[in-house]
Amino acid sequence: MTPVTCPHCNTSGLATNDTVLVDGTLYCSSCIDMIFRDPSLLEGRQVEKVLDPTVCANCGKDNGDIAFGKISTYPICPDCALAIRQRTLPLWVKGFFAFILLVVVFACYWNWRFYQGYQHLQDSNTAFQTGQYRQAEQLAFRASQDVPEIEDLLALHQYYLGVALLTEDKSAEALKAFDLCKEKMPADFNVGYLIDQAKVGASFDSKDYGGFLTISKKVLREDSIPAISWARVASAYACLYAEKGQDSLRTRALDYLQSAQRIDSTSQDMTEYYNMIQHRLFTKNILTRDEFRQQFPKGWTKE
Numbered sequence: 001m002t003p004v005t006c007p008h009c010n011t012s013g014l015a016t017n018d019t020v021l022v023d024g025t026l027y028c029s030s031c032i033d034m035i036f037r038d039p040s041l042l043e044g045r046q047v048e049k050v051l052d053p054t055v056c057a058n059c060g061k062d063n064g065d066i067a068f069g070k071i072s073t074y075p076i077c078p079d080c081a082l083a084i085r086q087r088t089l090p091l092w093v094k095g096f097f098a099f100i101l102l103v104v105v106f107a108c109y110w111n112w113r114f115y116q117g118y119q120h121l122q123d124s125n126t127a128f129q130t131g132q133y134r135q136a137e138q139l140a141f142r143a144s145q146d147v148p149e150i151e152d153l154l155a156l157h158q159y160y161l162g163v164a165l166l167t168e169d170k171s172a173e174a175l176k177a178f179d180l181c182k183e184k185m186p187a188d189f190n191v192g193y194l195i196d197q198a199k200v201g202a203s204f205d206s207k208d209y210g211g212f213l214t215i216s217k218k219v220l221r222e223d224s225i226p227a228i229s230w231a232r233v234a235s236a237y238a239c240l241y242a243e244k245g246q247d248s249l250r251t252r253a254l255d256y257l258q259s260a261q262r263i264d265s266t267s268q269d270m271t272e273y274y275n276m277i278q279h280r281l282f283t284k285n286i287l288t289r290d291e292f293r294q295q296f297p298k299g300w301t302k303e
Contacts, residue, residue, distance in 0.1 A: 001062050002052050006031055016052035026050070056080055069225035076225070117146030121153065124160065133164035155184035162194060169289065171201025193222070200232055205288075209239040227264035230256050231273050238277050242284040250281055275299050 004019060005012040006028035020027050023045050027035065035041075053067035056077035068075040124139035137160035144153040162177035175198040182191045196219050203211035213236035220229045237253035240246075257277055264270045276292050279285070279300040287295065 002054050002065070008035070016050050016055070019050045021048040021050055022046070051075060070221070070223070078225070113146045117143045117150075117153070120146060121156075124156075128160060128163075133160065133167055137161040137164045152184060155181040159185055159189060159191070162198070166194065166198055166201070169201060171198045171205060174198040175202055196222075204235075204239070207286075209236060209243060212236040212239060225263075227260040227267075227270050228273070230260035230263065231270065231277065234260060235273070235277050235280075238280040239286055242280055242286050245284070253277065253281055272299070278302075 002016050003013045004016050004026065006014060006019070007026055008031045009028065011028055011030070014028050018029050020029075020032055022032075022036075053070075053075045054063045054065060055061070056063070056068055056075060058076055058080040061077045061079075063077065068077050070076065120139045120143035124136045124143060127133075127139060128136035137157060140153065140157035140160045144150075144157045147153060158177045158181035162174045162181070165171070165174035165177060175195065178191055178195045178198060182195065185191045196215060199215045200212065200219060203209075203215055213233065216229075216232040216236045220233055223229055234253045234256035237249050237256060241249035241253055257274060260270070261274060272289075272292075275296075276287065276289065279287070279292065279296070282302055292300070
């Protein structure tokens, strides 16, 4: 916990989560009740709840002096972060397409194509859950062709297509697919998050390194727990350094790179990504992942 002192009553050792900012000034709960007895006194003022970065906003776990990572603006402990991620994809089997399945099951008695659509939908879901994203989108497409009057099947196909393209580093194409389905998919599908991921890749692919930095920082603000969130910001700064040669950009890239390495310094994917950033900072040469692997199949080392 991070203790604070109320500047009005000088009470020390207060829990940060028990304080409020009014127009940027800190108040404890007692002072709020005393100074602003009439709620109308707060009208037109900026009132913000203060969140202790060392206390989990979900379960209340106290991490001492060490700040938790954030999801959006909320500090979240690793256990709660894992639980949140585990319930994000794909929860549609619990209800989103329940009404579609009922229609299909009923309709299969009088129209064979509905049964085919149902079977393709089931197979598509199974493929997606096992990480076979390209197969999942192809089966979802067949389901949408079997029963074209059910528009949600077409939206599901676009969603699965977007995920498949994203895993294949085809970010611009993935972005188009997500844009086509974002209005149809429920919040549990995290389309907004996936759109941001696609924008990260698309901005890099188009050499828009300023945009790459902006969207990478946005993703980091929303989820600072995984190492890749920090590494992408480092990568963006490294691209700008390679382009402009300013030492301040190199320093920022190294700072974010170190933050990423503190979270994950051992996994193969992240180690390769760090190596690409280091190569970029040393050579000022911007390579894609495929180009980097072709030139340095065993990794790059500074000679």
